[in-house]
Amino acid sequence: MSTSSYAPPLATLLSCSLCVVIHVSVLVFDLSSFHYTLSPRLIIYLFPPGDLFRLLTSPYFHGSIMHLGMNMMSTAYLSTVLEKKFGTLPTLHLILALTLLVSSLHTFISFLAYCNPLYSTQKFMLEHSLGYSGVIFTFAILETSTSRVQSRSIYGLFEVPTQLYPWVLLILIQVLMPNISFLGHLSGILVGTLIVNGVLDKSIFPSPDFFRYIEEETRLVPTRVKNHELYVKVPDNFRGISKENEDATNSLFALIVKASSFALKFVRNIVEAVLVITGLGGGGSSPSAPRSTEMTARNAALAAERRALMSDENT
Template sequence: MFSSRSRHTHYQQTNRSYYGIILLLAELSRSSHLPPITLIIIILNVLIYFDIFPLFGLSNNLQSVCVSTHAVLDQGDYMRILLAPFFHGDDMHLYYNMASFLYKGQQLETLFGGRYFALLVTILTISSSLMLVILGQLASSLFDNPEYLFTCAIGFSAVIFALKVITTHYTPDHSSYSLFSFIPISTKYIVWVELIVIQLITPNVSFLGHLAGILVGLLYTNGPLRYICNNIYNVMF
């Protein structure tokens, strides 16, 4: 998720680059397994980035679609909860998110099946945006700083962090990940390390958005959200 902390700063896409799209196509072409729901979600994100859907027409003014506590609670713009994750600031933002989503989708869609995975992504998308709204309110009260109410985020990163928590939950405890190729870290803690490292490297990303994704992922792996997903799935299918 990209974020803007100032209530006077505006996202705006002026020129859409194809470089990130080319990299994404290369990533897809190298993949030996493209689960259908994962592929559909990636295509949907790309189409929205290029403003293919006239219904939206929002890609040139991302400030009108980004999700924030102020926009949702004070202005009552609830559609941002669903729309914001599918809009990206630039082609590289889109590429990194979709390349990461591809890897997680390959694992989880294969594990859960396409219909459950589609439901899971939908619920994680809504829950992550709602969690960001809640965290903005909490941070504003805790740090006595109203700017957290205006932290406005876009992008699929929160959903990806939630999926990463779920993916690592199904990874054996003894497995590990090498940070910077030489620092071994248990996959159990890697999302927290990535949360800090990404913020240090790219401070313009939404810390609250990524944290929201992690917390939503934990709500799934620890029961409550999984219970909701399972019950909705059983009713629908």
């Protein structure tokens, strides 16, 4: 039996293996994960130099075997799907970029919440979070944005539209496990949404031709690695990770327009996710159509009655 028939692709395997090795090291050598967590307060207020390393270390440490197992199962599926679409080299670059981006956005939002003049809170600044969940939620956004499946099952309980799947999970997981880092998961979703809408992809993600050049024209990727059955070469039809692909532009006007569009989509997705969970949404516009028709007919009847009365008065 071929190794590739049961093992994930190379980039996915490396990221999962790193998380497992780190957790085993914590258990064997009795290390304290507290020194590697994402702590916005320690990152910001000790700068310089600050604990900037926490931006990179926090995703790869986990609080328990169950925490590790759940994250790695999700990573193995989502990262494998993306790696087969993008290739191993772009996926490795994506993982490294997301590790830093999600942690940085988490820290930035925590600082904004603390400096908010209307309602300042230290809650997020004082949190210590860890785990790969933020990156996983970004993976989920990237995967669902290109999926042809119309709906997804939530733990076999109910179906939701594919595009809303990460948002529904965000809210549902927080309701079931309120002690987890909501901001960490939300940061992953926000980063993914910004990427697929063309706001971040050009600034953090080189063109597919760049990765093809590294594979074919340089010695940065050894021949043994490129020929390995777990290595996925950049597909010929791969044009980029955003919805706009190579047509995306980084002009200031375009970024403002995209940011505004993203803000509207963010609010809409949150509202729709809440409606789906509470059972008030997900049925489309059909339930409200009869009522709208009924109201229109009633208004027309009332208008006709008023015209008849006015006609009688005039005569």
